[in-house]
Amino acid sequence: MIKKILLKTVQWLPILLVAITAVIRPAWAEATPESNAIAIDTVWTLIAAFLVFFMQAGFAMVETGFTRAKNAANIMMKNLMDFSVGSIAYWAVGFGIMFGTSVLGLFGKNGFFLSTANPATSEGLWQFTYWIFQTVFAATAATIVSGAMAERTKFNAYLAYSVCITAVIYPVVGHWIWGGGWLAAKGMIDFAGSTVVHSVGGWAALAGAIMLGPRLGKYNKDGSSNAIPGHNIPLAALGVFILWFGWFGFNPGSTTSGTNLSIAIIAVTTNLAAAAGAIMGMSVAWIRFGKPDTSMALNGALAGLVAITAPCANVSPLSAIIIGAIGGTLVVLSVEFIDKVLHIDDPVGAVSVHGICGAWGTLAAGLFAESAYGGIDGLFFGGGLGQFIVQLIGVASVFIWVFGTATILFGIIKVIMGLRVTPDEELKGLDIGEHGMESYSGFQIFTTE
């Protein structure tokens, strides 16, 4: 029945013959409630996917804004290419590993190259919709890594690990939690991917930053740390606004259904958590550094967004504010800790924003979930410790898998092709060294800084 409706609906709109006097439209008279509901869900999911795609621009602007002018073209190139090679890799391999028929709950084994998507069937058309939505998520995980490894990574090494993350490391986690794997079976809550997307990116970023070592001039012999200021704060801020905008596709879009009216609640919780994160990022920085640093407020907003991503469909507006506020607090403390105590050089704070706050948000789902919103009660709402423990198992397992495999991956790349540019190239900038160009031709720039 649904098949029949679909087939009718999918008949090609003879747009080539359209004229004012006889505008030919789809056969509206043949529409049914079922066919309309399918169309609403498809339209919603596609538009959400487009918004999430646009987040690539946001990540690119944030990363370049927070780093130096001499590496801006390299950063643009990385962000363009991780999405491009990622799209192809996820089409060929990743989607099948993530959503194919499960092998022991660990990974999928079919559906590669979109081979099971038949354009003549309802199921096939839905797979195309679902694929584009999942592709933009996969690319998000990959692009997070870029920021932590900025200003010193060889470009060909970057391409190599981008493919591996999108094709294998990310889809395995996706299978566990979203693809019917072993964590899904345990009932883990990660609605839009605090863990699946953000922590995966964050933990891979951590492995990468450690394997690379800090940028030249970052740490002094006495162990103290030098701030290396970003070259374009308006671009970084634009990037955060774009990311916040795109997150309205990321979280509400993860229903993959516009007929599921919880999209409204998710938009509200997402927005309030981001706002609270920005306020706390600003406030904590104000208290610790004496002035409200713009970068920390921007990272606070992202922290709130990352934190609410897992529980966005399961918590009340007030809980969303608390979760976001704690995210905004955590990110400032974490950036300081990773920089000044651990001496790991993460130029844009990617590990703190995506790894730490992704883990926090995932755990928060076990604490703040309320059945009135998503049908599950967490620890603070009478649901006991069970859900929290499941969340904890999820967070820990994903850390072990991602940090482990990423470390091995970066190790292999280091041996085979080298991971880091030469000190001379790093000083002159990767724009010239890796790409033979400069980003701001005509401007007077202090390139030795």
Added chain:
Amino acid sequence: MIKKILLKTVQWLPILLVAITAVIRPAWAEATPESNAIAIDTVWTLIAAFLVFFMQAGFAMVETGFTRAKNAANIMMKNLMDFSVGSIAYWAVGFGIMFGTSVLGLFGKNGFFLSTANPATSEGLWQFTYWIFQTVFAATAATIVSGAMAERTKFNAYLAYSVCITAVIYPVVGHWIWGGGWLAAKGMIDFAGSTVVHSVGGWAALAGAIMLGPRLGKYNKDGSSNAIPGHNIPLAALGVFILWFGWFGFNPGSTTSGTNLSIAIIAVTTNLAAAAGAIMGMSVAWIRFGKPDTSMALNGALAGLVAITAPCANVSPLSAIIIGAIGGTLVVLSVEFIDKVLHIDDPVGAVSVHGICGAWGTLAAGLFAESAYGGIDGLFFGGGLGQFIVQLIGVASVFIWVFGTATILFGIIKVIMGLRVTPDEELKGLDIGEHGMESYSGFQIFTTE
């Protein structure tokens, strides 16, 4: 009946178990025409809200592009934080004042903290949808003020008045016109907020610019005015494109209904008014200054958009062009008048764009309204003076309320915490003074300019 349908529809999509071989989707077979119509309206309103949110990025880019490099991080911070504190303030207080049960048509008295939004009911879900849409509007009013007070306002003073505008000053006007208040009862037309949003922002900006006084070096002893050129015209232009893009959510989205097909007409009138505004902004500047100034063309586009915001659903395409063209003319003359005659320093022309053109657009609704579009005839289409007088009363009342309360507010802030940074800080830039950072590290910039 509707409740029952909703409850069914809102059942959680068991996305965690999704796999290619058995993609589980919402129960499409259970959809009804009613449930689909609700979904279409919800999807449309949410997407419109996302577009309006993105206007925050547009305002940030316009404001920073038209001002100096030494204040760019401060401007980013203001635009990020007015949305963030505004979201929380509007959730806690503003939404209730605007849409709560009316007290004498003056303000609402309940619905604070989204306390009346029950996620299990149709009405509750619609309130979540409506809240996110209204929140992005409230934040727009607040952010307009930022531009007129740029480059000299203390950051903590900015935070304080942002909260007050979003929590009280704006929602009271909103209640009068959109919340069932006394101007709504008179039948005032302000479809998407030329007055509710833009004039409120513009008149508060006027009060703020007067209370602050001009930037150092803006006016000479002989009363002549110095142009202080913006530091990044491409960013300002990007901001205008983003605002135009977002306005397609602002105006057509204000139906809060995708099943209301007037959204198509509103998109057309909005676009034509903006185009006409840009053309006239350019042309008038060309005539007056001898060359077509890019800033004036950009402001002309915004003027056209602001002007069409009130009448967008009530006028023909040709009327929209006339309304936008007059807006684009007015903005150039107004910017000159406010600067050179009144000697009020409004760095980005916010008072002219949003205050003056907001008032013009609101009055224009009383002149150009045609019943074929929105059911009401204005003065030029046989409707008599009645509607125009209602519009005039609305414009005047809102000016008195906003300019009055904003002046008092800024006065109180001036006494308690001070409104303006020190001259030394102003010269060095607010980025360093207020936030301890610079926006364009590594670039050679003439910071004394």
Added chain:
Amino acid sequence: MIKKILLKTVQWLPILLVAITAVIRPAWAEATPESNAIAIDTVWTLIAAFLVFFMQAGFAMVETGFTRAKNAANIMMKNLMDFSVGSIAYWAVGFGIMFGTSVLGLFGKNGFFLSTANPATSEGLWQFTYWIFQTVFAATAATIVSGAMAERTKFNAYLAYSVCITAVIYPVVGHWIWGGGWLAAKGMIDFAGSTVVHSVGGWAALAGAIMLGPRLGKYNKDGSSNAIPGHNIPLAALGVFILWFGWFGFNPGSTTSGTNLSIAIIAVTTNLAAAAGAIMGMSVAWIRFGKPDTSMALNGALAGLVAITAPCANVSPLSAIIIGAIGGTLVVLSVEFIDKVLHIDDPVGAVSVHGICGAWGTLAAGLFAESAYGGIDGLFFGGGLGQFIVQLIGVASVFIWVFGTATILFGIIKVIMGLRVTPDEELKGLDIGEHGMESYSGFQIFTTE
């Protein structure tokens, strides 16, 4: 019947009286499957139009990023004004020529000034929807020309030819292929406009670049070419991301129907072609120049997008990858050929990206079309040479029409008002010469470069 439903649906939502205690919404209970299907198609088409509008920002950023700082305000002005004058011109003239009742299959003869769009009928409302969608397409064709003629064209000449392209040159082609004209009658495939939009822009750009001549200092006496690097690669990259984002409105939106589920397939083919184009742009540049140039990868992505625009609804994902990859290859070779062999100075590669790859994509539809996707088989899928020959006729005819009329147009403008600024103005920059301003006030810039 449909009319009746529409009339009911279009009743004005009494939003002015909305209050929390009694949120008045459209009469959902009166919705029918037909009215919902119409609403879904309207919402989809409008949102797609908004995304395509946003591409104007993308074109502006790409063009300014790839050219010099001294012309940035001029480029912003051109991009703002071509859309503005284009919107008015297309409303007054273009739409009627494109979609009016056909005269011998060559052009339309009525529907000017949206005069046939009655807001009280179903057909009229659809015309408003269709007009805004077509307007943003028309403006895209006009704005492409801007890039090839950058940094040396007089602003008033630019305005003049923008109007002519949007009002006449583009709509005639549009009528041939999309408006029921002679190429539509032959069954030419150009789903979203590789030829209608992109080649039209590209061939007009070619004529313009030839008529203008190269920028001062571009070619040496020995015939060798100097690279003139762009001044802001992050902005150019942002522009490409915005364009890619907007293309999701351009291609899937060209169904003008959200109930036509092929939108999902089109989103997939569009994305994969862009990714493949970027990868090949990068790879070919890497091979030819020794380093992976960021500009070429960015242009490669655009090349893939332009190429897939015609066949996006008719080919498989794998074919899309091949089509995009060939596009990305062609663009690098074409940019080199046009610059180094033909000595035509096209600062941003507009002729190669839009003209050459537009032609390639249109031909590719005749080769790679598969009936499983769009009902037609191309040469490689057993459909014979027929479709390919139709595509070839279309490509050739459009080239002759556009290149011919554009050459005449530029010739007339040259005689009447002059096409090119003075050498002195070109050296100082068009920002000062044409607009009396600078784009980056306060920054140290080498303006003689």
